[in-house]
Amino acid sequence: VQLQASGGGLVQAGDSLRLSCTASRRTSRSYAAGWFRQAPGKRREFVASITWSGETTNYAESVKGRFTIFRDNAKNTVYLQMNSLKPEDTAVYYCAADPVNNVAATDSADFGSWGRGTQVTVSS
Numbered sequence: 001v002q003l004q005a006s007g008g009g010l011v012q013a014g015d016s017l018r019l020s021c022t023a024s025r026r027t028s029r030s031y032a033a034g035w036f037r038q039a040p041g042k043r044r045e046f047v048a049s050i051t052w053s054g055e056t057t058n059y060a061e062s063v064k065g066r067f068t069i070f071r072d073n074a075k076n077t078v079y080l081q082m083n084s085l086k087p088e089d090t091a092v093y094y095c096a097a098d099p100v101n102n103v104a105a106t107d108s109a110d111f112g113s114w115g116r117g118t119q120v121t122v123s124s
Helices: none
Strands: 003-006 009-012 017-023 032-038 045-050 057-059 067-072 077-082 091-098 118-123
Touching: 003 091, 017 032, 017 091, 017 118, 032 067, 032 077, 045 067, 045 077, 057 067, 077 091
Parallel strands: 009 118
Antiparallel strands: 003 017, 017 077, 032 045, 032 091, 045 057, 067 077, 091 118
């Protein structure tokens, strides 16, 4: 599964952004998907994940209630709606896919396909 993330940018604290992760048109396999982020000098961390049907989602505690992951399989796209952004949300955001196990995993090792990151910067 080839992925392309987009939608990052520079916003102020309290603003919203929606990230998109689109799989290549040649992808016909079902896959679970996730979003991870990496801030400068820090390890990559889990943000949210979703199963193929969208029925099961998982969120990091730091984003619960503010971020929502959802998908449109007809468009081969997974989204991350980010509301009430904080400066600590500043990071490069990566989308990932797991075409093997249809679970909303939280460990980056469970995801075999990764897209290039998109930068999100939240100013105070």
